[in-house]
Amino acid sequence: MSDILNTLMRDSRVWQGHRQGHTSHPSEPTGYQVLDNQLGGIGWPRGALSECLLDAYGIGELHLLLPLMKTVADRGKTVFWLNPPHTPYAPAMAREGVNLDQVVMVRTDDQGDVLWTLENCLRSPATGLVMAWPGNLATRDIRRLQLAAEAGSNVCVLFRDRQCADQNSPAALRLELEPDHQHNLTVNIIKRRGSWPGQNCSLAMAHRADLSFNEAPRVVEGPWPTSRR
Amino acid sequence: MLWLYLHFPHLLLDHIRRSHEKQQALVVVEGSGHKVLQACPVAQSQGIRSGMRLKTAISLCPQLQIARADQQQETRILEDQARWLYRYAAYIVLVSPDGILAEIGSLQKLYGGLSAVWQTVEQGLNERQLNAWIAIGHTPLAATLIARSGQGECTADSGHIQRTLGQLPLLKAGFDEKACQRLQRLGLDTLGDVLKLPPKELAKRLSPEVVVHIQKIQGSRPDPQTPWQPPHRFRQQADFVQDIEQSQGLLFPLQRMLQELEDDLCWRQQDTDSLLLILQHRHEEPTRLRVRTSGPEHRAEAFLKLIQIRFDQSPLRAPVMAMVLSVQRFIDREAANERDLLGTTQDLNEAWHTLISRLQARLGSDALTQLSPQADHRPERAWSASDISRHSGHKSSDDFASLPRRPLWLLKGPQPITEAPSEWLSGPERISGGWWDGQRVHRDYYIAKLNSGQLAWVFHDARDGWFVHGWFG
Numbered sequence: 001m002s003d004i005l006n007t008l009m010r011d012s013r014v015w016q017g018h019r020q021g022h023t024s025h026p027s028e029p030t031g032y033q034v035l036d037n038q039l040g041g042i043g044w045p046r047g048a049l050s051e052c053l054l055d056a057y058g059i060g061e062l063h064l065l066l067p068l069m070k071t072v073a074d075r076g077k078t079v080f081w082l083n084p085p086h087t088p089y090a091p092a093m094a095r096e097g098v099n100l101d102q103v104v105m106v107r108t109d110d111q112g113d114v115l116w117t118l119e120n121c122l123r124s125p126a127t128g129l130v131m132a133w134p135g136n137l138a139t140r141d142i143r144r145l146q147l148a149a150e151a152g153s154n155v156c157v158l159f160r161d162r163q164c165a166d167q168n169s170p171a172a173l174r175l176e177l178e179p180d181h182q183h184n185l186t187v188n189i190i191k192r193r194g195s196w197p198g199q200n201c202s203l204a205m206a207h208r209a210d211l212s213f214n215e216a217p218r219v220v221e222g223p224w225p226t227s228r229r
Numbered sequence: 230m231l232w233l234y235l236h237f238p239h240l241l242l243d244h245i246r247r248s249h250e251k252q253q254a255l256v257v258v259e260g261s262g263h264k265v266l267q268a269c270p271v272a273q274s275q276g277i278r279s280g281m282r283l284k285t286a287i288s289l290c291p292q293l294q295i296a297r298a299d300q301q302q303e304t305r306i307l308e309d310q311a312r313w314l315y316r317y318a319a320y321i322v323l324v325s326p327d328g329i330l331a332e333i334g335s336l337q338k339l340y341g342g343l344s345a346v347w348q349t350v351e352q353g354l355n356e357r358q359l360n361a362w363i364a365i366g367h368t369p370l371a372a373t374l375i376a377r378s379g380q381g382e383c384t385a386d387s388g389h390i391q392r393t394l395g396q397l398p399l400l401k402a403g404f405d406e407k408a409c410q411r412l413q414r415l416g417l418d419t420l421g422d423v424l425k426l427p428p429k430e431l432a433k434r435l436s437p438e439v440v441v442h443i444q445k446i447q448g449s450r451p452d453p454q455t456p457w458q459p460p461h462r463f464r465q466q467a468d469f470v471q472d473i474e475q476s477q478g479l480l481f482p483l484q485r486m487l488q489e490l491e492d493d494l495c496w497r498q499q500d501t502d503s504l505l506l507i508l509q510h511r512h513e514e515p516t517r518l519r520v521r522t523s524g525p526e527h528r529a530e531a532f533l534k535l536i537q538i539r540f541d542q543s544p545l546r547a548p549v550m551a552m553v554l555s556v557q558r559f560i561d562r563e564a565a566n567e568r569d570l571l572g573t574t575q576d577l578n579e580a581w582h583t584l585i586s587r588l589q590a591r592l593g594s595d596a597l598t599q600l601s602p603q604a605d606h607r608p609e610r611a612w613s614a615s616d617i618s619r620h621s622g623h624k625s626s627d628d629f630a631s632l633p634r635r636p637l638w639l640l641k642g643p644q645p646i647t648e649a650p651s652e653w654l655s656g657p658e659r660i661s662g663g664w665w666d667g668q669r670v671h672r673d674y675y676i677a678k679l680n681s682g683q684l685a686w687v688f689h690d691a692r693d694g695w696f697v698h699g700w701f702g
Binding site for chain 2: 056060062066077086090091103116117121124125127178183210
């Protein structure tokens with residue numbers, strides 16, 4: 001086979017259905033062994049876009065990224081939060097051990113500025129992780145971001161609405177996040193580069209509110225039903 | 230002592246010409262605007278000479294660009310030149326309006342000979358696209374006279390200098406008209422003739438001022454000069470003959486100004502973190518652009534990129550007739566102490582500063598913030614956002630491990646709850662405080678799971694009812 005074909009095969013740029021080889025893409029472990037296993041031993045891809053698709057905030061989506069945030073910040077690289085929907089609560093992050101000196105919030109209203117900022121952050125070697133809540137993005141824009149991400153070697157996670165799951169996207173990794181009836185987070189892999197999608201796993205997220213996993217939910221007799229209404 | 234004199238025959242012309250990309254015929258006219266004082270080579274090739282009437286010049290070349298001579302402006306430009314010359318020579322005297330005197334006797338050893346000094350100065354002039362006539366003399370006045378006559382040569386040989394001086398006609402030797410007439414009546418035509426006469430005879434026949442002048446040329450009378458000290462600030466101005474309407478057109482002169490700033494900063498071993506760019510308009514208030522970098526910087530390229538972003542952000546309000554770049558804040562350079570063997574840390578620091586400066590230039594400096602915990606019991610006051618700064622020290626996380634469990638998302642304001650939670654998980658935790666500053670808070674916090682599966686931080690306020698204050702993200 002020619003050299004070009006060999007290279008394409010090795011980098012798994014050509015998708016081969018019958019063989020699921022380990023890809024040689026640079027990546028960062030997610031910090032959750034279960035999820036790493038589902039992702040074929042690798043984690044968040046570096047130099048590529050990842051998407052997290054979810055309906056509502058508060059289901060453990062930040063805890064999914066917390067181990068990566070910690071390692072990146074400890075390495076002296078910067079973590080950018082671009083247009084987060086709520087205020088990231090500094091005492092909680094400090095408690096989890098994230099070095100807040102390396103965390104930078106960026107807020108901008110203009111959609112053009114959002115893309116520009118993302119591109120610049122992704123290309124810089126000072127960046128370690130970019131988390132963005134970009135709102136509505138056209139496929140063209142994601143394509144542009146994917147190219148910018150390839151220019152650097154940073155992890156970029158876009159948080160998007162779950163309705164976007166049906167749409168086509170050039171992102172290298174697409175995860176669908178759902179809460180289950182316990183306090184766990186179910187992760188469905190919609191797409192991953194170089195391998196079959198369709199795996200899913202459940203990550204224990206009860207620790208995010210200090211809830212012991214085995215303990216039966218302790219019902220607090222709130223004054224809810226009686227006091228006011 | 231040995232003196233070097235730089236005579237700028239058409240400083241204003243050079244100054245304006247180098248701010249323009251395209252070379253067009255340009256003349257400088259006197260204040261009243263009737264007579265041409267200086268003409269650039271392009272204008273000269275079309276037949277325009279200095280001393281010509283402006284009307285004649287315009288009829289020779291209809292596209293002629295005209296700049297008006299301005300005393301103040303010339304002084305300022307001369308000072309700019311003294312500033313760069315000060316890097317090479319310590320003892321500098323400004324001779325308004327068009328000359329700079331420098332003591333170079335003490336520099337020969339440093340540069341390795343007189344010709345090296347001469348070359349350094351000539352190179353400096355070339356880099357700045359300036360024309361100057363240079364001359365060397367043993368007294369300040371001798372150097373001045375030779376330079377103004379344009380016959381300066383690179384030699385310290387006193388015989389040669391005396392000969393050059395001797396050949397100067399009386400009018401070029403700095404005598405006033407009355408003294409000239411008097412000397413010519415005596416049958417003296419050149420300075421050499423005057424210098425040959427015995428001093429006693431001269432003193433008898435000529436006025437004391439003329440004698441002092443002659444003695445100063447010869448060096449038999451002290452001619453003290455006040456040295457000039459550069460002010461500790463940077464200021465560069467570009468003047469345009471035609472107003473510039475597009476910001477793109479400002480980049481070309483800006484590049485040169487920033488390069489000079491870089492040289493200046495390198496020479497001072499300093500950095501800066503804020504530039505002030507003033508764009509002057511003909512009929513409007515000047516536009517003031519303050520460009521900040523996130524850290525100390527000296528590279529012209531980095532400044533230019535930031536300014537470019539600012540120009541992209543806001544187009545020019547009105548055509549620009551002049552542009553001033555000034556820097557007043559200087560920061561001493563710190564020795565890089567974090568550098569490891571391969572220098573990677575340093576690069577990372579630099580990349581960080583570059584990135585943050587770029588973002589701040591485009592988005593505004595308040596778009597970027599850093600968060601930190603604050604010592605307060607009230608959740609909305611337990612954090613603060615501050616401006617970006619690079620901390621290298623890593624605070625130990627042990628300090629924060631004792632903090633109570635809090636959600637990672639805090640809502641910007643408590644939101645009234647719309648549905649009954651499906652599950653109550655923990656609580657209540659009472660937070661009560663703020664009586665000391667009037668922002669009283671008295672709440673019972675619970676962790677609850679909503680029907681949508683979200684874990685919420687809910688509180689009950691004794692007065693207002695139930696609210697969601699955070700999400701356990």
